[in-house]
Amino acid sequence: MKAIQVAIGVAVNGNAEVLVALRAPEQHQGGLWEFPGGKVEPGEDVESALAREFLEEVGLRVLQSELLYEISHDYGDRRVALTVFLITSFEGEPRPKEGNPIEWVTLEQLKALAMPAANRPIVEAVLERLGLERVVE
Numbered sequence: 001m002k003a004i005q006v007a008i009g010v011a012v013n014g015n016a017e018v019l020v021a022l023r024a025p026e027q028h029q030g031g032l033w034e035f036p037g038g039k040v041e042p043g044e045d046v047e048s049a050l051a052r053e054f055l056e057e058v059g060l061r062v063l064q065s066e067l068l069y070e071i072s073h074d075y076g077d078r079r080v081a082l083t084v085f086l087i088t089s090f091e092g093e094p095r096p097k098e099g100n101p102i103e104w105v106t107l108e109q110l111k112a113l114a115m116p117a118a119n120r121p122i123v124e125a126v127l128e129r130l131g132l133e134r135v136v137e
């Protein structure tokens, strides 16, 4: 099975909070919290996909981002290859443009969120990058 290429972003605000969205029940891995993002389209590079998905899903214009982490995960029903960016500068106020609730959460709150399995090492990388204790020792 070919992996689906996905670009996702961890936007950080001035209070050291990160932006998360709730996946709709009918979506793959529905009912779990995610970092906004989505599938890279044919012919599109992964940074462009990140910028497009952020505008489409939460209405933010990405001004500055850096590569944070890459992970492939097999969910059984599909394989995904996630490229994760830390978004250090953006423009606009986040709005749930596709109807999924969105929230700024502290890193402590992030640790406790129910997210898809592929996100556990991503959260570790976020905590490490932003300077907090790891979740698992």
Ligand SMILES: Nc1nc2c([nH]c(=O)n2[C@@H]2O[C@H](COP(=O)(O)OP(=O)(O)OP(=O)(O)O)[C@@H](O)[C@H]2O)c(=O)[nH]1
Pocket: 006, 008, 027, 028, 029, 033, 034, 035, 036, 037, 038, 039, 053, 073, 078, 080, 082, 116, 117, 118, 119
């Ligand atoms: N956006 C997002 N997708 C994630 C995360 N973690 C994770 O495993 N995924 C998986 O990545 C895949 C693609 O993400 P997506 O469903 O957001 O894609 P999309 O926005 O293009 O959705 P669409 O197909 O409805 O247009 C899904 O299978 C999803 O389960 C995450 O933190 N954020």
Ligand SMILES: [Mg+2]
Pocket: 036, 037, 038, 039, 053, 057
């Ligand atoms: Mg999406």
